[in-house]
Amino acid sequence: MLSIVNSCNLIGIDGFIVNVEVDITRGMPCFNIVGLASIEIKEAKERVKSAIINSGFEFPAKRIVVNLSPADIKKEGSLLDLPISIGLLINYIQKEKSYFDETIFVGELSLDGSLKKVRGILPIVLSAKQKGYKRIFIPHENLKESSYVDGIEIIPVKNLRECINYINGKIALDLSSMLYKNTSIQEEKYEEDFGDVKGNYFVKRGLEIAAAGNHNVMLIGPPGSGKTMMARRIKTIMPDLDKDEMMEISKIYSIAGLINNNIGIINKRPFRAPHHSATNVSLIGGGAKAIPGEIVLAHRGVLFLDEIAEFNKKTLEMLRQPIEDGEINLSRLKFYVKYPCNILIIAAMNPCPCGYFMSNIECKCTEYEMTRYRNKVSGPLLDRFDIFLDVVPIEFGEFKDNNFTETSKTIKNRVQEAKNIQRKRFENSDIKNNNEIKSYQINKYCKLDEDASKIAKKIFTKYNLSNRSYTKLLKTARTIADLDLCKDINKNHLLEAFSYRKGYYKYFK
Ligand SMILES: Nc1ncnc2c1ncn2[C@@H]1O[C@H](COP(=O)(O)OP(=O)(O)OP(=O)(O)O)[C@@H](O)[C@H]1O
Ligand SMILES: [Mg+2]
Ligand SMILES: [Zn+2]
Structure with missing residues (x-):
């Protein structure tokens, strides 16, 4: 039978x-x-x-x-x-x-x-x-x-x-x-808030732009300057998930066996912060069952690589392709398993092994030590970052300053608005954020006004930008224009976007 x-x-x-x-x-x-x-x-x-x-x-x-x-x-x-x-x-x-x-x-x-x-x-x-x-x-x-x-x-x-x-x-x-x-999906509350962070306006602004357009960020600065503190707060300003995104993320967590909460669904953007001792498998995924790793668990959310220079160099290099493609193929015995990993990377590091290069305190590192340390993060990997933030410790006066600092809620409202503009812009395409704009779409989505065009040309030639760096610059400027509720990119948007490359020239060139 x-x-x-x-x-x-x-x-x-x-x-x-x-x-x-x-x-x-x-x-x-x-x-x-x-x-x-x-x-x-x-x-x-x-x-x-x-x-x-x-x-x-x-x-x-x-x-x-x-x-x-x-x-x-x-x-x-x-x-x-x-x-x-x-x-x-x-x-x-x-x-x-x-x-x-x-x-x-x-x-x-x-x-x-x-x-x-x-x-x-x-x-x-x-x-x-x-x-x-x-x-x-x-x-x-x-x-x-x-x-x-x-x-x-x-x-x-x-x-x-x-x-x-x-x-x-x-x-x-x-x-x-x-x-x-029929359970409504409740908003998650966070203990941390940008309201706790004094001064550091440039850094906070950079993180706001990152959250709005999904631009990868590198924070560089001496010990105690607040890199970890600020990076961790980005989760409080990330735009809300739409229903499709929620399902996508929940599917991944379901496969990883990680839906343990009461509501049975992942309803906030993931924030994953693997330690720098993380193994390839835990970061990338794999094993006999091709279980998703941290980069997949961070899909549609943030992967925070604190002390990035302390990670295993080979492991970091393995991140390059998935970051670019927004997906990863894991081999599982005789076949491949494909997972999405559309992530926002926030990385933090000291500028040198002792931590004080270019700061008020004297750096004790030798040339050799410096080169070795910097080389941990390769050129092609650095190329994946749109925003470099030079984190400077706040002055004593700023610490005592009781002036009003913006709360996460206020910042998030702006981020959300910029996100809504992007949702409309990309309605009929398969991309969701400005950072995903392909180079052939640049002219369509990143229109510069006359002044901005002139400046773009100057920057391009003076700094000898690669095509990738130039498109990144325009995409970041696009997000700044969105935050400013402007249709076209103007001079100020472009110059601000360029200011986020200065950290790169200061520390890595
Ligand atoms: N702008 C700030 N406003 C308020 N507190 C701050 C600020 N910057 C730093 N701090 C305080 O300093 C502490 C150390 O900051 P944090 O751990 O973020 O530094 P870091 O840059 O990550 O240092 P390291 O390089 O050693 O990891 C914070 O927990 C916080 O209490
Ligand atoms: Mg830290
Ligand atoms: Zn040093």
Whole structure:
């Protein structure tokens, strides 16, 4: 007897349907699974068998062949425990074939028959819905994480027996998933605020522009000048996420098994601050299961690389391509997994090993030490930064100054407005921020007025800018013009954008 049960697996952040064909025939009792890596088959067989018996069902003492298709794509074995069991227990279920054609089952079984939480349930439920399935059975523990998806019936079950009883109409389930769908998404509160930061107007302004147009920032300055303090506060002024972005980020966190909050969705821009001792795998991602790394977890948010010169140089170099492309390919045994990583990088460093080069305190570093230190951050990597901020310690007087400093809320309002302008501008394209404007789109989006054109030409020739640096300059100027609510880029916008390159010339040229 042949039965077909549908399930779902992931490639990157998207799901694909897996057909689980279970054939039970007379003959010598045996249990074979084809279409999975050998080690996973062994584990799946043991789990499924124990779970069925311990749930009080009879394990068919017949010749069993389970075929998982498509055969050419690698599948995550444990998610398929539930559909395999359902296929084996088809005789216990009073439903027509059409019911199974409309239904997806996912879940890993414990030996006692209970269902365990799985990674990636959100992208799985989303793709089941997109493919037109009517209902999906998921582990109960995954309920919150999937409950923002509507248009598909989500049935959370605690164990195998409950699943079968429900299908047979013997029990009703509390489908409280509906509750979450209507929960409003609350704004997150932060303890830190830009209101705590005295002086440093130039730096704060630079961070505002970065948040508005997603421009990568490098903060350079002596110890204690407030680099870490200010960089960490950028999260308080980042523009709100739209619904698509929220789903995109939540899919990633679902795959990484990191949605632990009460609302079951990621509703604020990520701020990831890996330590400089971070390994390649934790930063970039990978491992046997191609788990997303920090750069992917920071998607649509901030990756803060504090003390960037202390990171492993090779690890830093691996960031270059993904930063440029906004996506990363991770190899996983025989195939690649693609994840998005559209991130804002905020990096901070001292100008030299002792920290005091070009400051009021004497620098004790030798020429050799300086070169070695600076070389940690390569030229091509530096090229990825649009804004260089020379952080100067505030004077004693400024510390005592009780003058009003702008709060994060005020700054964020401006950022949000500039973001709204960009949403309109890029409405029918696949980009979201000014920093993503391609060089061939520069003339379309970054129009300079007459004065600005003249100055642009002067800067271009005097500083011998590369094409990449020049486009970066115009994109930053575009964001400044947006913050200023101006249609075209004027002289002041351009000059301000150029002022954020001065730190580069001071420390790296
Ligand atoms: N502009 C400022 N306004 C208020 N407090 C400040 C300011 N700058 C620095 N501080 C104080 O100095 C402390 C040290 O700053 P922070 O740790 O950010 O320095 P840093 O530049 O990251 O130094 P390091 O190079 O050693 O990492 C802050 O926690 C804060 O208390
Ligand atoms: Mg610091
Ligand atoms: Zn020094």
